[in-house]
Amino acid sequence: MLINADDFEAVASGRFDTAFRRWVRPAAKAGGTLTTAAGVLAIDAVDVVALNAVTAEDLKRAGFQARSDLDAMLGNREGSLYRIRLRYLGEDPRAALRENAVLSEAEADTIAQTLARMDGTTPWVRRTLELIGSQPGHSAQELAKVLEVAPAKVKSNVRRLKALGLTESLSVGYRLSPRGKAWLDKPIASA
Known part of the structure; x- marks a missing residue:
């Protein structure tokens, strides 16, 4: 799973704890970690969700102001929609x-x-x-x-x-x- 520097910083600072991705196959699994040059994130949950099941709370936790922002980020990619719960673990060892x-x-x-x-x-x-x-x-x-x-x-x-x-x-x-x-x-x- 890739995460950009701004999103990493948002998770590390506690502003966000959720990411959405559209994948044909999951590229992350619950219980795993994501190690980047900026530090390490815990992947607490990876769930398939229907687009119409994404709540306003989910959007807020992912840093989106509106559903249209999520739609724009997802684009026309193929695959299922995944909701990933993330948590900052610490510096890159x-x-x-x-x-x-x-x-x-x-x-x-x-x-x-x-x-x-x-x-x-x-x-x-x-x-x-x-x-x-x-x-x-x-x-x-x-x-x-x-x-x-x-x-x-x-x-x-x-x-x-x-x-x-x-x-x-x-x-x-x-x-x-x-x-x-x-x-x-x-x-x-x-x-």
């Missing part, structure tokens, strides 16, 4: 992790083991990290050409690295975090 550039041997070994599992039978981790380190700000499409994989695969892989605090997203492309640089600077035997 990856932010603090990214800044931790002092890795103990145990931390470096844990990262190395995790990355080895991620590599599986087709090693990609070190090459991807080195490429991002040497070409910060390059888009997934540009990185995909060099890595000879689909851009969607690059995005998926970088999200996995980001979850470990090794990369950061830029307005365009990615860069290594201080933690990612520190891990790459460790002797290759730790990798």
Whole structure:
């Protein structure tokens, strides 16, 4: 589920706690979380609702002044209408992790083991990290050409690295975090 910065801030400040989306398949589930650069939201409920069952209270909780505002936001998209209840949980835990550039041997070994599992039978981790380190700000499409994989695969892989605090997203492309640089600077035997 995507949420824009203004809507995130509205949920984080407590002004709103509801979002509406039209999906063919739900893109969020109750009990899950939504982690963004701005922080983490809890997804408390995801319910299919009929458009005529959306109440004035629902509209208010989602920040809409009138039903026509919701209709305009939904447009002519296909799928069922979902009402999502959200709650702010806190800061993005990856932010603090990214800044931790002092890795103990145990931390470096844990990262190395995790990355080895991620590599599986087709090693990609070190090459991807080195490429991002040497070409910060390059888009997934540009990185995909060099890595000879689909851009969607690059995005998926970088999200996995980001979850470990090794990369950061830029307005365009990615860069290594201080933690990612520190891990790459460790002797290759730790990798």
